[in-house]
Amino acid sequence: MNGIEFRNVTKRYGSDPKAPLAVKGISFEVPQGTLTTILGPSGCGKTTTLRMIAGLESPTSGQILMGGRDVTTLGPAERNVSMMFQSYALFPHMDVQDNVAYGLRMSGVARPEAAARAREALRGVGLVGYDQRLPSELSGGQQQRVALARALVLEPAVLLFDEPLSNLDARLRREMREEIRAIQQRLKLTVAYVTHDQSEALAVSDQIIVMDHGVIAQRGTPQALYSRPQSEFVAGFMGEAMVFPAEARADGQVALGPLAFTPRHAVAAGPVKVAVRPEAWRIGAPGGLPATLKKAAYLGSVYEYSFDTPLGSVFVVSPDLENPLAPGAQTALGLGTHGVSVVQQAAA
Numbered sequence: 001m002n003g004i005e006f007r008n009v010t011k012r013y014g015s016d017p018k019a020p021l022a023v024k025g026i027s028f029e030v031p032q033g034t035l036t037t038i039l040g041p042s043g044c045g046k047t048t049t050l051r052m053i054a055g056l057e058s059p060t061s062g063q064i065l066m067g068g069r070d071v072t073t074l075g076p077a078e079r080n081v082s083m084m085f086q087s088y089a090l091f092p093h094m095d096v097q098d099n100v101a102y103g104l105r106m107s108g109v110a111r112p113e114a115a116a117r118a119r120e121a122l123r124g125v126g127l128v129g130y131d132q133r134l135p136s137e138l139s140g141g142q143q144q145r146v147a148l149a150r151a152l153v154l155e156p157a158v159l160l161f162d163e164p165l166s167n168l169d170a171r172l173r174r175e176m177r178e179e180i181r182a183i184q185q186r187l188k189l190t191v192a193y194v195t196h197d198q199s200e201a202l203a204v205s206d207q208i209i210v211m212d213h214g215v216i217a218q219r220g221t222p223q224a225l226y227s228r229p230q231s232e233f234v235a236g237f238m239g240e241a242m243v244f245p246a247e248a249r250a251d252g253q254v255a256l257g258p259l260a261f262t263p264r265h266a267v268a269a270g271p272v273k274v275a276v277r278p279e280a281w282r283i284g285a286p287g288g289l290p291a292t293l294k295k296a297a298y299l300g301s302v303y304e305y306s307f308d309t310p311l312g313s314v315f316v317v318s319p320d321l322e323n324p325l326a327p328g329a330q331t332a333l334g335l336g337t338h339g340v341s342v343v344q345q346a347a348a
Helices: 046-054 096-106 111-124 140-152 170-187 198-204 222-227 232-237
Strands: 002-012 021-031 035-039 061-066 081-084 158-162 190-195 207-212 215-220 242-248 254-256 259-261 270-276 281-283 289-298 303-309 312-318 330-335 340-343
Touching: 002 046, 002 190, 021 046, 021 190, 021 207, 021 215, 035 046, 035 198, 046 081, 046 158, 046 190, 081 140, 096 111, 096 140, 111 140, 140 170, 170 198, 190 198, 198 222, 207 222, 207 232, 215 222, 215 232, 232 242, 232 270, 232 340, 242 312, 242 340, 254 270, 259 330, 281 312, 289 312, 303 330
Parallel strands: 035 190, 035 207, 081 158, 158 190
Antiparallel strands: 002 021, 002 061, 207 215, 242 254, 242 270, 254 259, 270 340, 281 330, 289 303, 289 330, 303 312
C-alpha cells in the first residue's frame, strides 16, 4: 500500500482563475517505509507540494491519498502527519522534555505518559540527560534533534521535513542527514523531505523528485537522476553538469568536438545535447580536446579547474593532488566512462 499518492494535483493561490499555478498537475507516489526528497530551486513548487501533503494547503484540483485513503479535504489533525520545519519552532520557555511532549499533551495524553514517551524519543535521537535544559542552552544540532524527537514522538504515519538542515554548518549537516536516514530506515518511516541541496538529496533518498516551475522534471533513484538526467535542467541542477551541442552519428557514436563516445541508449542521428559532469573529464588524455588552464582552486580533497577549449569554457574537478596545473598550462581533456549523458534540449 502506498504511503502517499498525488493524482494530477494542481495548486493556484487566490481565487483568480488567471493567476499562475504554483503546482501544475503533478502525480507521484511515496511508497510506504521509504524516503522521497522533493528537490528544486526556489519557487519551483516543492514547499507548496509538502504543505499539501501536510494538509496546510488545499489543492485546487486533483487527489491526495495516504495509505490508500483519500485525504484531499482533510486537515492536518486528521492525517496522522508530523512536520519538522526549518526554524525548529521550539518553545523558548519550555524545557526539552516539555517541548517534545507538547504534541502528546495537546492530543490528550496524560502528563506522566507524555513525559515517559518524550524521554524515550530523546533517547532515540541521542539526547539522554537533556530533559530539563532550555532550547537556548542547546547547540543548533541539539535543537534540531529536539525538533526531530518532537515529530517522532507522535508516531506519525508520515513524517515531513522542510529544509531541516539549512541552519546547520557543513559538518553538522552531514551528521544530521545520516541520523535522519538511520532513524527513517530503523523505524521504516514514510518520509517526504524538501531541500534545495543536491548532495543532501543524494545522501538520504530512496527516490528524488526534481521540480521545475511547478512540474516534475524527472523522478527516480539518486543514481538514475545523477547518471541519466533526461533534460538540461536536471543535468545542470544535479551536480553542475555542463551541456554542450554535439552530433549523433549513424554509427551509434556521439561526437563532441574531437571526442567520441557511445551513449547508454541509442540516439537518432543528428544534433544532440551532451551533459558532462566536472569529474568526468580526464586531464592529459592523448588525442583529447585542446585546453588552456585559466583558473585553478585548491579545495583540500580536489582541484577545481576552468579551461578554455574549442567548446568554450570547461569546468573540471580533479582528484589528482600530486600534479597540480598552473594557470596557462596547455593540456588535453578526454572523457571518462561515467558522468557523460545525452539529454533532451531545453525548450525555447
